[in-house]
Amino acid sequence: MAERVDHVDRIVQQWGAERPDLDVSPMEVIGRLKRLSRLVDAELKETFARHDLDFASFDVLATLRRSGPPYRLTPTMLMQCAMVTSGAISQRLDRLEARGLVTRTPSGSDRRSREVELTEEGYALIDRALPDHLATERRILGDLDEPRTAAFVAALRTLLGTLGDDPE
């Protein structure tokens, strides 16, 4: 039994010495979650970079791509999927439009709104990047066997539910 000690074990141990009156066990979860998220981000970033993308651009292109023909959504829908502010979406779209990966046209039904559509280049790029991205994700998860993965996903679902991550 190779009792690996990680960063969070050390942190918890330090708090135990300095503030024995507090129960810091929630850090065992939240601390590792935060750390893992950072490391995963760094890993994914490399894959994106190989396709001249960053997370923000990949996110928008992938959202449009998986929405199906005609690969067209409004900025508001993209904003909700991405969990960022409207300003962030405006700027992401500026960048993607400048690169010719999406187009913005006025909406026919609502003159406040616009239709963001994947161009052929955008479509080709996301379809090229996606398999590589999935391979990276699979590699990250490689040491987690099937039943443990299922339990992990179930726990993630629970926590997302607690935080009100409902899709309607």
Place this chain on the structure above:
Amino acid sequence: MAERVDHVDRIVQQWGAERPDLDVSPMEVIGRLKRLSRLVDAELKETFARHDLDFASFDVLATLRRSGPPYRLTPTMLMQCAMVTSGAISQRLDRLEARGLVTRTPSGSDRRSREVELTEEGYALIDRALPDHLATERRILGDLDEPRTAAFVAALRTLLGTLGDDPE
């Protein structure tokens, strides 16, 4: 059995329709991880704000506090704990020093280095914020029972190990 459908379920389903040739199951994990991390960050942010803190400042103060007397570390050590660049730490310390929460003094043994030390105000602030922060973390984890939490932590450990998160 209330088969809750969440955002990631929808995403996976969309990909299944658009790219049935690809196995997008890794997204079940990574997608939820990323989403959860964002929601947790937003939740913690509120707690920090109640104490005139943000994550960056809390992180530095907490690292110094749990290191024990004399609550003193070098910028390099803080950088490693925080997983950010040296520039980020310099700027965090500028802000904390300006607020009188830490001091920077030359190191006695290495003239390239400095000693960052918690002031009384910094000590008092972090000891005040910490219980509130832990309460927020506990609330987030409230719907996860003990055995599932343990399994969740074990999986997090595995993934951190895969990504090379070793503490030496």
Place this chain on the structure above:
DNA sequence: CCAATATATCTCAGCGCTAAGGAATCTCCG
């Protein structure tokens, strides 16, 4: 039908971080 309110998008200043690089100092080895 109009006024009040809500919605959709964009603009922009400010923030914290990264990446790159500079200056001072330390360490190691020939």
Place this chain on the structure above:
DNA sequence: CGGAGATTCCTTAGCGCTGAGATATATTGG
């Protein structure tokens, strides 16, 4: 010892995001 390379911290330009607010349009209640 002395020079080469490593280490430590800092500076700064640039990046993407937020938060606040502006504009235009849509919707709703009286």
